Amino acid sequence: MGAQILFFLCAALILISAIMVVTVRNLIHAALWLIATLFGAALLYASLDASFIAVVQVVVYIGAIAIMFIFAVMLTRRELLIKTDQTNANWPLALGLSAVMLVALGYVIGGFGVTLNTTPAAIPAGVDPLTLLGKALLAPEAYVLPFEVASVLLLAAMVGAVYVAMNKK
Amino acid sequence: MNFWTDPIKLAFDGLMGLFSSWGMAADAAAVVINLLGIVGLISAVMVLDILLVWVERKVVARFQDRLGPNRVGPWGILQPFPDIIKLILKEDITPAGADKVAFNLAPILSLGSVLFLWAVVPLAATIYGVDLNVGLLYLVAAGAVGTLSIIMAGWSSNNKYALVGAYRMVANMISYEIPMVVALLIPTMLAGTMSIKGISDFQLEHGLFFFLTPLGALLFLISAIAELGRSPFDLNEGESEIVAGFHIEYSGMKFGLFYAGELLHAFTFGAFVGVLFFGGYAFPLPWGATNAFVAVFNVLFKGMVFYWVIMWVKYTVPRIRIDHMLAFNWKFLVPVSFTLLMVTAIFHSLLKDTGFWPYTLGMFLVNLIFGWLLLEMLRSRGRAEREQAEAPSTAAQAAHH
Amino acid sequence: MLNPWMFVGLFLIVGLLIPVAAIVLSALLAPRKPNPIKLSTYECGMETVGDSWVQFKAQYYVFALVFLIFDVETVFLFPWALALNALPFFAVVEGIVFILILIAGLSFAWRKGMLEWV
Numbered sequence: 001m002g003a004q005i006l007f008f009l010c011a012a013l014i015l016i017s018a019i020m021v022v023t024v025r026n027l028i029h030a031a032l033w034l035i036a037t038l039f040g041a042a043l044l045y046a047s048l049d050a051s052f053i054a055v056v057q058v059v060v061y062i063g064a065i066a067i068m069f070i071f072a073v074m075l076t077r078r079e080l081l082i083k084t085d086q087t088n089a090n091w092p093l094a095l096g097l098s099a100v101m102l103v104a105l106g107y108v109i110g111g112f113g114v115t116l117n118t119t120p121a122a123i124p125a126g127v128d129p130l131t132l133l134g135k136a137l138l139a140p141e142a143y144v145l146p147f148e149v150a151s152v153l154l155l156a157a158m159v160g161a162v163y164v165a166m167n168k169k
Numbered sequence: 170m171n172f173w174t175d176p177i178k179l180a181f182d183g184l185m186g187l188f189s190s191w192g193m194a195a196d197a198a199a200v201v202i203n204l205l206g207i208v209g210l211i212s213a214v215m216v217l218d219i220l221l222v223w224v225e226r227k228v229v230a231r232f233q234d235r236l237g238p239n240r241v242g243p244w245g246i247l248q249p250f251p252d253i254i255k256l257i258l259k260e261d262i263t264p265a266g267a268d269k270v271a272f273n274l275a276p277i278l279s280l281g282s283v284l285f286l287w288a289v290v291p292l293a294a295t296i297y298g299v300d301l302n303v304g305l306l307y308l309v310a311a312g313a314v315g316t317l318s319i320i321m322a323g324w325s326s327n328n329k330y331a332l333v334g335a336y337r338m339v340a341n342m343i344s345y346e347i348p349m350v351v352a353l354l355i356p357t358m359l360a361g362t363m364s365i366k367g368i369s370d371f372q373l374e375h376g377l378f379f380f381l382t383p384l385g386a387l388l389f390l391i392s393a394i395a396e397l398g399r400s401p402f403d404l405n406e407g408e409s410e411i412v413a414g415f416h417i418e419y420s421g422m423k424f425g426l427f428y429a430g431e432l433l434h435a436f437t438f439g440a441f442v443g444v445l446f447f448g449g450y451a452f453p454l455p456w457g458a459t460n461a462f463v464a465v466f467n468v469l470f471k472g473m474v475f476y477w478v479i480m481w482v483k484y485t486v487p488r489i490r491i492d493h494m495l496a497f498n499w500k501f502l503v504p505v506s507f508t509l510l511m512v513t514a515i516f517h518s519l520l521k522d523t524g525f526w527p528y529t530l531g532m533f534l535v536n537l538i539f540g541w542l543l544l545e546m547l548r549s550r551g552r553a554e555r556e557q558a559e560a561p562s563t564a565a566q567a568a569h570h
Numbered sequence: 571m572l573n574p575w576m577f578v579g580l581f582l583i584v585g586l587l588i589p590v591a592a593i594v595l596s597a598l599l600a601p602r603k604p605n606p607i608k609l610s611t612y613e614c615g616m617e618t619v620g621d622s623w624v625q626f627k628a629q630y631y632v633f634a635l636v637f638l639i640f641d642v643e644t645v646f647l648f649p650w651a652l653a654l655n656a657l658p659f660f661a662v663v664e665g666i667v668f669i670l671i672l673i674a675g676l677s678f679a680w681r682k683g684m685l686e687w688v
Contacts, residue, residue, distance in 0.1 A: 028324055032271065035317065046575040054575070055306040056645050063313025064641045067343060068634040070320055074336075074626045130302055130363060134653025137646075138661045147664070150646060151671040154639050158675035161635040162682050165628065200580075203572050207584045215588065257596045265609040277589040284585035288578055299577040306648065307578075328611050340630055343637045350644040358651035418611065422596035426589050492687035495633065499676075499685045503640070507673055510647075511666050514654065518662045521655070 003119050006047050014040035025086070027073045035066045048120045052130055173460050175295040177206070210298060214287050214433065217469075221432040222249040224473075225480065232484040259421035264327065267418065271325035276419065276426035278318035283434045285311040290440060291366040293450050293457065293464030304365035305353045308441070309346065312396065315434070316342050322427075323415035334414030337491055338398050344498040345395035345402070351506035352389035355382050355513055356445050365441075369449030373458060376525070377448045381532040382513060384540055386446035388506055393438040394479055395498070397431070401486040402494060436476045443471025505543065512539055632684055636676075643672050 017036035024030050038061040045054035123129060136142045172179055181202055188198035223238065223246055230237025238245030263272060288298035289307055301307050316339055323335020356378050357363050360371040372378055379386050395402040416427045443449070450464035451457040452471075457464035489497070512535060520531045572580075650665045679685060 028271075032321070043579075046578070049573075049575065051301065051303045051575070052306070052649075055303045055310045058310035058313055059306055060638075060641055060645060063310065063316060063346070064343070064634070064638040067316060067320065067339060068631065068638055070324075071336075071339075071626070071631045071634045074332075075628060075631055128302065130649060131361075131653050131656065134649035134651075135656065137649050138653060138657055138664055140660075144664055147646070148668060148671075151643070151668040154643055155671050155675040158636070158639050158672075158679060161632065161639070162679050162684050164635075165632040165684050166682065199572055200576075203577060204580055204584070207577075207581050211581075211584055211588055257592075257599055258601075259596070260601050260603065261593075261596060262604070262608060264611045265606070266611060273593070277586060277593070280589040281582075281586045284588065285582060288581040288585075298581060299574045301574055301578070306645075326611075336626060336630055340633055344633060347637065347640045347644065350641075354644065354647055354651045357648060358654050361652060361655040363648060363652060421600060422592055426592060495687050496685070499633075499636070500680065503676065504673065507669050511669055514651075514662045514665060518654065518659050 003047065004116060007044070010040050010043045010047065013037075013043070023086070027076070028070065031066060031069045031073060034069065035062055038062055038066065049123060052133065173462065176461055177296050181206075207298070210287060211284055214284065215429075217436070218429050218433045219249045219253065221436055221476075222252060222429070224476075225432055228477065228480050229484055232481075253425070256422050256425040261421040261423060264418050266327040268325035268327070271321045272418075273423070275318045275322035275325060276416075276423040276430075278314055278321070280426045280430040280433075282311050282315035282318060283430045283437060285314065286437050286441075289365050290437070290468070291369045291444060291449060292468050293461040294370070294459075296461055296465060297366055300364055300366040302362070302364050302367075304367075305357060305363045308353070308365070309350055312342070312346065315430075319415050322419070326415070326418035328418050331415050331417050334417070338415060340491070341398060341402055341494060342396055344495060345392045345502070348388055348498065348502040348506040349392035349396055351503075351510050352385050352392060353445075354510055355385040358510075358514060358517060365444060369444050372448045373451050376529055377446065377452060379446045379448075380529055381517075382446070382536060383533065384509055384536045385513070386442065388502070388509065389446065390442055390475070390478070392502065393442070394482060395494075397435050397438060397479070399431075399435065399479060400483040401489050403483075403488055435479050436472050439475030439477075439479060440468055440472030442475045443468060447471055509539065629687055636679060636684070639675070640672070643668075 014037050017033045017040065020033040021030050021037060024033065038057060042054045042057040042062075045057055137147045138144055184202045184205070185195075185198055188201065189195065193201070226248070227237040227245070238248035241247040241251055263269060286308060289301055289304045291297040291300075319335050319338050319342070323331045323333075323338075326332070356368050359375075359378060359381055360368045362368060362371070368378075416424060419427060450467050452467060454463050454467055457467040513532075516532060516535045520528045523531070646668070647665065650661070650668070654661060654665075
């Protein structure tokens with residue numbers, strides 16, 4: 001029962017702050033609400049005993065991406081933010097697409113056979129999920145190629161960042 | 170259950186018996202007892218924090234050839250208490266135009282982010298908050314909350330100088346986070362675990378990590394000082410250019426929280442240097458492995474020693490410019506830290522099965538050679554740059570004569 | 571015993587309540603006599619000129635971008651460092667290739683002058 005209450009509290013935090021992100025006018029406030037959303041997701045991971053993902057969520061999303069958003073917001077002009085409309089002509093289309101997405105996700109999750117009383121399976125004693133993750137990432141027969149490709153992807157992101165910065169000058 | 174080895178378990182069992190005799194469910198009683206333990210731990214840390222105010226003031230006074238606080242109590246040791254009463258009784262001013270919620274939340278998160286760290290500090294074999302299997306990343310995650318509090322404080326103050334201070338401080342903190350995380354990867358690799366208690370225990374059998382990776386320890390100390398925003402990296406303050414940085418508009422207790430957070434942060438990182446690289450709770454007094462009280466003394470003693478080192482650096486080294494700070498990080502510390510990580514990985518894998526002495530001596534020697542090569546490289550590079558800078562002027566002088 | 575994350579949750583709550591208690595105590599005991607002059611922004615000892623929403627150098631954003639890339643990289647390296655003891659020497663080589671690719675990225679950014687504070 002406790003796990004369900006915790007889940008609904010986290011879900012409420014995520015949804016309310018997500019709505020605040022898109023409705024508040026002040027962009028810094030939006031960024032702070034976004035941080036609340038991301039933190040709610042970290043809480044969900046922690047409640048599922050997914051320790052690594054939970055801390056990585058905080059380290060990467062709150063510690064790096066949110067900070068980058070705030071830096072980016074401060075590069076903009078304030079007058080621009082206050083005068084622009086928050087919606088554009090495409091909002092009915094966006095609403096329709098979101099509704100389709102919601103139904104599709106509900107259909108997929110319904111297929112898992114999960115009910116409200118399902119609790120996460122406990123990690124078996126003597127199993128260290130982190131070492132298993134490391135072994136899986138490095139084993140040639142498992143995920144070593146995606147692991148190296150991730151590095152190339154990050155390299156591509158770095159090259160992209162260099163070009164973005166060079167255009168600014 | 171021995172009182173000297175495991176006082177916490179004894180207290181836990183005693184309270185459990187008491188609560189169940191009151192008819193409380195075992196689960197609820199466990200939560201209540203844990204809550205009591207947390208409140209006790211955090212209160213102890215706050216008392217330590219109050220003592221640190223006195224330590225810091227006394228030590229800086231000695232560095233600057235002054236006496237420091239010496240009126241209230243013996244050696245002025247009671248000085249923090251009048252300070253706290255003053256802070257509490259001061260009128261709290263929220264400047265007009267400040268963003269109220271963020272302005273009030275920032276000091277709370279700032280001290281909170283430091284207190285969070287104490288959940289994973291292993292004070293003894295049996296005294297620790299929680300043994301997280303991702304302890305080292307938890308440390309980094311708590312740091313992210315601290316970064317956030319600074320940017321909130323700077324932005325919500327509605328003051329250009331506060332904002333500039335916050336931006337510089339955050340640029341500093343995020344830059345130096347990279348070498349710090351790489352320095353944390355080295356003990357992770359050596360011990361094969363990310364749990365801080367696991368790393369501490371591992372050193373009981375395999376010797377101090379300082380001997381296996383002295384450069385890693387140094388790297389962690391340097392990036393921790395930068396992460397703390399202490400001199401020579403105190404760009405957030407810059408009294409001459411940006412007044413006092415991100416907390417310029419704060420007064421009373423809220424300023425006090427930033428101040429308390431900074432001191433405790435420095436001490437906590439000192440304690441982490443001790444735990445991660447200097448053998449945790451069983452060094453320098455070996456009885457720490459069995460006696461919980463000696464263990465706590467060991468951890469706090471090493472925390473104090475490295476806190477003193479951090480103060481020593483702070484009060485002797487002048488502030489550096491922001492471009493120098495960023496260049497030092499991205500052009501020196503980041504490449505060096507990754508190279509050190511690769512070198513450590515190679516030699517650790519090659520030597521780990523050769524027995525205690527060849528392994529330890531080999532790793533120490535590798536670090537020594539690496540450090541020596543680094544210094545040689547820096548020296549020749551520095552000489553080349555100096556010659557380049559001096560060349561035009563000497564040429565001009567020659568032409569003049 | 572308690573689930574470790576439950577403990578961390580309780581710890582976070584208490585860790586935030588302590589500073590809140592300090593502020594509340596101060597608010598209860600301290601005098602409160604605001605006036606417009608007292609509440610004006612301190613700035614640097616002068617009256618504030620203009621808006622505090624100043625435009626920042628793009629350089630801050632650039633460093634945040636580079637930081638983000640390296641942050642993600644180090645997160646990938648934690649499982650690598652953890653599993654190293656249990657794996658053959660080939661795993662070390664894999665990690666080194668991973669790091670070298672990113673070092674190449676750093677040197678590219680360096681060459682293009684992105685790490686300069688201009």
